[in-house]
Amino acid sequence: MNAPVDLAPFKVLIHERCGLGFASDGDDAKLRQAIMARAQCLHLHADAYFLRLGASNGEFQELVNLLTINETYFFREPEQLRFVIDRVLPRFVARPGQPSPIRILSAGCSSGEEPYSLAIALQEKYGTAAAEMFSIHAGDIDSAMLDKARRAIFSEFSFRGVAPDIRQRYFEKSASGYALAASMRQRVQFRLLNLLQPERPLSLTNFDVILFRNVSIYFDAATRKRIQQHLSEVLRPDGLLFTGTAETLANDLNVFELIEEDGMFYFAKGKPPLPSTLSRRAALHRPPPPPPTPTPPPPLRRAPVAAAPAVSAQQRPTSIATSQVNTAPIRATAIDSDALRRLVAGHHYEPALQQLDAALAITPHNPALLLLKATVLLERGQFSGAEALAHSVLSQDHWSIDANFLLGQAARSQQRVDEAIRCFKQAAYAHHACWPAHYYLADLYRQRGDAQLARRAYHAVLQLLNDSSADHGIRHLPLALPTGEIRKLCERHLASLPAGRK
Numbered sequence: 001m002n003a004p005v006d007l008a009p010f011k012v013l014i015h016e017r018c019g020l021g022f023a024s025d026g027d028d029a030k031l032r033q034a035i036m037a038r039a040q041c042l043h044l045h046a047d048a049y050f051l052r053l054g055a056s057n058g059e060f061q062e063l064v065n066l067l068t069i070n071e072t073y074f075f076r077e078p079e080q081l082r083f084v085i086d087r088v089l090p091r092f093v094a095r096p097g098q099p100s101p102i103r104i105l106s107a108g109c110s111s112g113e114e115p116y117s118l119a120i121a122l123q124e125k126y127g128t129a130a131a132e133m134f135s136i137h138a139g140d141i142d143s144a145m146l147d148k149a150r151r152a153i154f155s156e157f158s159f160r161g162v163a164p165d166i167r168q169r170y171f172e173k174s175a176s177g178y179a180l181a182a183s184m185r186q187r188v189q190f191r192l193l194n195l196l197q198p199e200r201p202l203s204l205t206n207f208d209v210i211l212f213r214n215v216s217i218y219f220d221a222a223t224r225k226r227i228q229q230h231l232s233e234v235l236r237p238d239g240l241l242f243t244g245t246a247e248t249l250a251n252d253l254n255v256f257e258l259i260e261e262d263g264m265f266y267f268a269k270g271k272p273p274l275p276s277t278l279s280r281r282a283a284l285h286r287p288p289p290p291p292p293t294p295t296p297p298p299p300l301r302r303a304p305v306a307a308a309p310a311v312s313a314q315q316r317p318t319s320i321a322t323s324q325v326n327t328a329p330i331r332a333t334a335i336d337s338d339a340l341r342r343l344v345a346g347h348h349y350e351p352a353l354q355q356l357d358a359a360l361a362i363t364p365h366n367p368a369l370l371l372l373k374a375t376v377l378l379e380r381g382q383f384s385g386a387e388a389l390a391h392s393v394l395s396q397d398h399w400s401i402d403a404n405f406l407l408g409q410a411a412r413s414q415q416r417v418d419e420a421i422r423c424f425k426q427a428a429y430a431h432h433a434c435w436p437a438h439y440y441l442a443d444l445y446r447q448r449g450d451a452q453l454a455r456r457a458y459h460a461v462l463q464l465l466n467d468s469s470a471d472h473g474i475r476h477l478p479l480a481l482p483t484g485e486i487r488k489l490c491e492r493h494l495a496s497l498p499a500g501r502k
C-alpha cells in the first residue's frame with residue numbers, strides 16, 4: 001500500500017463509533033501506521049480496507065486495539081483512591097438499606113491495574129469480607145488490553161509507587177512477570193465496553209461508584225457529554241463518578257453535580273451519601289481541615305498536542321528541522337525538539353524516549369531534550385532519573401525555570417512537601433510571573449494548613465492570569481495551561497479557605 005492514505009474518512013468513522021479523535025501530527029502518524037499495518041496484513045489497498053472496516057466489527061476491533069492509549073499502573077492517583085476507599089465507600093457501607101454488594105465500575109480499565117488496585121485496597125481494609133461486600137466490574141474498548149487484564153501478569157512498569165510489601169503479598173514473581181494472586185483476580189469481572197454505545201448488558205448497570213479516570217482526555221467535549229449521559233444511566237440514583245484529578249473541570253458538563261470535599265472533586269448523580277456531620281452544600285464550601293495526607297492539586301494537564309505552548313523563534317532551542325512528528329527512530333541529522341515536545345505532550349512515551357535518546361546521543365547537553373526526557377520519566381514514576389536530568393540542566397543554568405519547576409513536580413509526587421515548596425519558590429524567584437509555580441505553591445501551602453500563604457499565592461495566580469502580558473516563562477515542559485479552569489479553581493479555594501489578610 002504505497003499511495004498516501006486519505007485519513008479523513010477513517011477519522012470520521014472512528015470518532016463516530018468510539019469517540020477517539022486525532023488532533024495532532026503524532027495522532028495522524030499513529031493512525032496511518034495502524035491502517036497500513038492492518039491493510040497489509042489483509043493484502044488490501046487503503047480504499048478497500050476502509051470498506052472492510054465499515055463492514056466488519058471484528059476488523060474495527062483490530063484497528064481500535066492499535067489506536068488506544070493504555071498507559072496505566074497500580075494505585076495511580078493514590079490520594080484519590082484513598083479518598084474513595086476510606087471516605088466514600090464506607091458511607092455506602094453504612095447506608096441503611098444499602099443493597100449488597102456495593103457495585104463499582106472501572107470504565108476504561110486498560111490492562112486492569114485500576115480495578116485490581118481497588119480489589120487489593122478493599123482486601124486490605126475489610127479482609128476477606130470485601131469479596132461479599134463489593135462487586136468490582138471493569139470494561140474497556142480494547143480487547144487486547146482486556147485479555148492482558150484477565151491474564152493478570154504485570155511487568156515492573158505497572159508497579160511504580162507500589163509499596164514493596166503489597167507486591168510481595170499479592171503477586172508472585174514468574175518468568176513472564178508478576179502474577180496477581182488468583183483470589184484477587186477473581187474479584188474483578190472484565191467485559192468489552194464501548195462507552196459511546198448506549199446499549200448495556202445487565203451486568204454493567206446499577207453502579208454505586210464509577211471510576212472514569214484518564215479516559216476522557218482523549219475525547220472532545222461533545223463526546224465527553226454523551227459518555228457522561230451513558231454513565232449516568234448506569235449509576236444508581238445516589239451514585240458517584242470520579243474522573244482523574246486533572247480532568248475534573250473539563251467534565252463539569254451539567255450532566256452531574258460537581259462536589260468538592262476537602263480539596264477532592266467528584267460528580268454526583270443525585271443526592272450522594274455524605275457523612276452525617278456534612279450537608280451537601282457544606283461539602284462544597286467547607287474550609288478544609290489540615291488533611292491527613294496531601295491532596296492532589298494538579299489541574300495543570302499535559303498539553304493536548306494541538307495546544308502545545310507556543311514558543312517564539314528566538315526562544316526555540318536549536319533544532320535541525322523536520323516538521324512532522326515521526327514515531328520511527330530518529331536519524332542523526334533530524335532533531336526537532338518541537339516535534340519531540342508534541343510527541344511527549346501526546347503521551348507517545350515509547351517513541352518519544354527512543355527519539356530523545358537518539359537525539360541526546362548527538363547533543364547530550366541540550367536542555368530542551370533533557371527536560372523532555374525528564375518529563376517522560378516523571379510521568380512514568382521514574383523520579384530519580386527525572387531529577388538527575390533536571391539537575392544536569394541546573395548545572396548549566398542555575399536559574400532554569402523549567403528545571404526547578406520539574407523538580408518541584410517530582411518532589412510533590414513523592415509527597416516531599418517542603419522540598420516541593422523550595423523548588424517551586426526557586427522557579428518563582430527566577431521568574432516572578434511563573435504563575436504555575438505560584439499555583440502549586442498555593443496548593444502545597446493549603447495542604448500544610450497554611451491558609452495565609454495559600455491565600456496570598458492564589459491571589460498572585462489570579463493577578464498574573466489577569467495580566468495578559470505576563471509570560472509564565474516555562475519554555476520546554478509540555479504543560480497545558482487551562483487558564484480558565486485554573487482561575488475557577490483558585491476562586492473556589494479562596495472561597496473555602498479561612499478568611500485572613502492577603
Ligand SMILES: C[S@@+](CC[C@H](N)C(=O)[O-])C[C@H]1O[C@@H](n2cnc3c(N)ncnc32)[C@H](O)[C@@H]1O
Pocket residue numbers: 018019020068069070071072073076107108109110111114139140141142145193194195196212213214215218
Ligand atoms: C489511559 S487508559 C486509563 C486506564 C485507567 N483508567 C487509569 O486511569 O490508569 C485509557 C483507556 O480508555 C480506553 N478507552 C478509550 N476509548 C474508550 C471507549 N470509547 N470505551 C471504553 N474504553 C475506552 C482505552 O482503551 C484505554 O485503555
